[in-house]
Amino acid sequence: MAASRAPHVQLVIVGSVGLDTIETPSARRADVLGGSASYACAAASFFARTGMVGVVGHDFGDDYLDVYRAFGFDLLGLQVRQGRTFRWSGVYEDNMDNRRTLSTELNVFAEFAPELPENYRRAPFLFLANIAPSLQLRVLEQMRAPRFIAADTMDLWINVALNDLKKVIRKIDLLTLNESEARHLTGQRALIKAARTLLGWGPQHILIKKGEHGAILFSRSSAFLMPAFPLEAVQDPTGAGDTFAGGFIGHLAANGRVTERALRRAMLYGSVVASFNVEAFSLDRLRALKRRNIERRVREFERMLQV
Ligand code: AMP
Numbered sequence: 001m002a003a004s005r006a007p008h009v010q011l012v013i014v015g016s017v018g019l020d021t022i023e024t025p026s027a028r029r030a031d032v033l034g035g036s037a038s039y040a041c042a043a044a045s046f047f048a049r050t051g052m053v054g055v056v057g058h059d060f061g062d063d064y065l066d067v068y069r070a071f072g073f074d075l076l077g078l079q080v081r082q083g084r085t086f087r088w089s090g091v092y093e094d095n096m097d098n099r100r101t102l103s104t105e106l107n108v109f110a111e112f113a114p115e116l117p118e119n120y121r122r123a124p125f126l127f128l129a130n131i132a133p134s135l136q137l138r139v140l141e142q143m144r145a146p147r148f149i150a151a152d153t154m155d156l157w158i159n160v161a162l163n164d165l166k167k168v169i170r171k172i173d174l175l176t177l178n179e180s181e182a183r184h185l186t187g188q189r190a191l192i193k194a195a196r197t198l199l200g201w202g203p204q205h206i207l208i209k210k211g212e213h214g215a216i217l218f219s220r221s222s223a224f225l226m227p228a229f230p231l232e233a234v235q236d237p238t239g240a241g242d243t244f245a246g247g248f249i250g251h252l253a254a255n256g257r258v259t260e261r262a263l264r265r266a267m268l269y270g271s272v273v274a275s276f277n278v279e280a281f282s283l284d285r286l287r288a289l290k291r292r293n294i295e296r297r298v299r300e301f302e303r304m305l306q307v
Pocket of ligand 1: 036040104239242
């Protein structure tokens with residue numbers, strides 16, 4: 001995309017960009033803006049100058065691009081290709097705990113070869129959001145010594161691309177995945193054992209997401225627990241993990257230093273941004289959000305966390 005303004009990015013995010021059709025017990029939305037990179041870039045852009053790497057088809061309307069532009073992240077790394085945009089559909093069961101994928105159409109992602117703009121290659125922070133591990137590797141190869149690399153994944157890649165996924169894990173500083181994926185990937189039931197196994201594969205940190213029960217950050221000599229901000233009503237949990245990770249890495253990139261305290265503060269911010277995201281479908285809640293709303297909820301959350 002030629003619409004870029006920001007010459008210098010602090011954080012590069014690669015992931016899926018797509019149109020989602022989502023059913024919850026109370027509503028159904030078709031072709032809403034989604035994809036791991038959409039959520040992660042939107043969340044990160046509250047904190048850091050972020051560049052998006054992804055691909056869309058010719059059916060990706062200008063109104064969707066306007067949503068991205070309003071968040072202010074850089075679009076130079078977003079390719080437009082002949083063909084249809086990635087599409088995913090899923091349905092949530094009664095308690096919103098379980099989600100079933102109804103269909104996944106890779107479309108333009110099937111042939112995607114990420115090409116990083118020159119100004120992205122020296123970015124100090126990189127987030128490989130959920131996408132095929134072979135594409136994550138291709139992005140990694142183009143970066144020039146980033147200071148901190150985080151990556152996300154999903155069950156599908158554990159099943160169909162385990163070798164590439166393990167190559168990614170060996171090269172990164174932080175792996176984020178949800179608790180069932182951590183168990184699946186390591187064969188360990190106890191999360192602490194799963195995390196220890198994954199730390200043995202290379203990363204300094206393992207961030208395990210536990211949905212409405214929060215997240216745990218395992219490092220070599222510590223563990224840190226962050227609950228989820230309690231909400232009265234969740235409209236659509238889609239993208240909670242991606243907004244958590246995007247808020248987390250965006251906050252870390254803005255801080256610039258990766259200390260234990262910075263990681264913990266970043267988890268607080270990731271939790272808060274994710275809590276806003278699930279209050280509405282797609283990026284609707286984040287679009288209306290201001291940094292001051294985030295800070296207010298962070299203070300409220302900090303009061304809840306005090307002992
Ligand atoms: P989450 O709720 O955090 O798991 O993320 C949901 C987002 O993941 C949706 O917006 C989907 O478009 C996207 N998604 C679903 N399946 C895939 C896939 N196989 N690869 C990349 N992104 C996907």
